[in-house]
Amino acid sequence: MECRILSIQSHVVRGYVGNKSATFPLQVLGFEVDSINSVQFSNHTGYAHWKGQVLTAEELNELYEGIKLNKVNRYDYILTGYCKDKSFLEVVVSIIQELKKATPGLVYVCDPVMGDHGLLYVPENLLPVYKNEVVPLADILTPNQFEAELLTGRKIKTEDDAVEVMDLLHEMGPDTVVLTSTDLPSKHGDQFLVALGSQKTRNPDGTSSSMKICMDIPQVDAVFVGTGDLFAAMLLAWTHHHPKDLKTAFEKTVSVMQHVVKRTFTYANEMAGPGNRPSAAQLELRMIQSKADIENPSVVVEAKVLQKSSHQKK
Template identity: 40%
Template sequence: MRILSIQSSVAYGHVGNSAAVFPLQRLGHEVWPVLTVHFSNHTGYGAWRGPLLDPADVREVIDGIDDRGVLGTADAVLSGYQGDPAVGAVILDAVARVKAANPDAVYCCDPVMGDVGRGMFVRPGIPEFMRDEVVPRADLITPNHFELDFLAGTTTTTEAEVLAAVDAVRARGPRQVLVTSVRYDDPGWEGEEELLEMIAVSDDGAWSVTTPLLPIAPNGGGDITAALYLAHLLDSGSPAVALERTAGSVFAVLEATLAAGTRELQIVGAQDAIAVPPTRFAARQLR
C-alpha cells in the first residue's frame, strides 16, 4: 500500500510521523511522510526546539508529490495532531485530491485533542474544527475514550454507552471507528487486574480487545496505534483481525518500553513484534 501520512515529526523519540512511518514501513508499506512540525522532541518534556511549519509550506510539499503524478495513487491518507485549522484545511484538501483520483482511497483521522486527566491540550477552536469539519470527512477515526465523548457530546461510563456514542459519531460520516484507552469505573470484569479496552466498530459489527493496563503512559502510543490499525484493516478487511494484530504489537512495544525504563516508545527494539504481530489478545464480538 501507499500511504500519505501528514503529521508532526520529532528528531528524538517517537510521536506523530516519527511513531507511524517506521512501523508502516516494517509492515512493507510505502509511506510518504509530510511534516507539519519538526521538533527536537515531543512537547511532553516541557521544552523543545524546532519549527512549526507554515500551512503553505505543508501544501507545497503535497503539491510537489502531485507534480510527480503519484498523489492520486495513494491508497490511504493518515493524519494526526493538527495544531491549526489552516493545517487541517490543507489536509482535507489533500484528501479530496487523492479521493478524486482514487475513490477507494481511505482517510484515517486520529482526532488528537485531549485525554482523561489532562483535558483538552490543543489550541482553542481545534476540537470544534475537528468535530465539525474533519471527522465527517474521514472514513476511519481513532479517538481515545475522552475524545469519543467530546465528539459524541456525551459522557460514557459503560460499554453500551460507548457503542451508542460511536454510533452517533458514525452517523455523521466515518463508517469505521477505533476507540482506544477505554476504561470504566465499574467494568464488570473478573479479577483485580486493571485492563484497557479497545473497541472497533464498522457496518459489519463491533469487537473489543482488552489488555492489561501497564504502569506507563508514553507519548506516541495513539500515533502508532492509528497507523497499525489502518494498515491491518486495509490488509485484512476485518476490524476483528486488525484489532487483534494492533493490540498485540502495541502491547509488545509498551512492554519493551517499560522494561527499558524510558519514556520513549521502544519501536525499533520491538520491531519484530510489529512485523509479525503476536497473537496474544483475542477479539470479542460485541454485536
C-alpha cells in the same frame, strides 16, 4: 501491489512520536510512506526542553503542490494525527478532498487528537472543523473516550453508551470506529483498560454487515509517548490485511502495542536502576528492537464480540 500512504503528522529528531512512530512500522509491513511533518522538534514535549519549527498552512500547501506538479499525488491511504492549528487542519481537509476525488477507493485514517481525561490539548476552534469537515471524510476513526464525547456531544458511562456513541460516529461518516481507551470499568480489575470497536462493511451484492467488539487491555505503569500514533498506524496496516475482520485487525494492532510497550518498560526500568522512575528519554518506544513483533505479532490480547449482524439490501 504497491500500497502508498500519505502521513501528515509531527516529527522529532530524537525518539518516537507522530511520523517517527508511524513510518518505520508501516514500512516494515510493506507500505510506502510519504511523510509531511507538521512540526519538526528536537524531541517530544514531555522532556524538560524542546526546540523546533512548526509547519504553516502555506508551507503544507507548497509541499503538496510539489507532489501534485510531478503527478505523484496518488495514494491508497492518508493518515493524520495531532494538529494544533485551524488553518493547517483546513488545508489538510482540502488535500484529502482532492486526493479522494482523484482516487475514489482511497481510505482516510484519522486520529482526532484533541485531548484526554476532560482536558483539551488543542484550541477549541478545531472542534467544529473536526466535527463538520474532518470526521465526514474519515473511513477509520480512532478517538479516545473524551474525543468521542466531544465529537458526538454524548457522555459515555456504560458499555451501551459507548455502542451508541460509535453508531453516532458512523452516522457522521466513518465505517470503522475504534474507541482506543475509555474509563469504563474492566471486569479484570484496575490494571486493565477497556477499548471498543465498531465496523460497518458494505458488500458488493448490496448487503451489509456490522460488528462491535470490546477488549480489555493490560496497562503498564508508566507514561509512554507516541503510542497513539503507533496504534493508528497499526490499525491502518492490519485493517488493510483484514479488511472485513475488525476483530483480527484489532487483536493484532493491540498485540503489537503490548509487545512494544512491555519491551520499552523492561528496558527503561533496567536503565533507570532499582527504585528510580525512568526518564522520558529512557521511555522512548523500543521500536527497532520490536521489528519482529511488528511484522508478525503473536496475539496476546483477544477481543470479545458484542454484536454481529448482517443486513439484506432494501
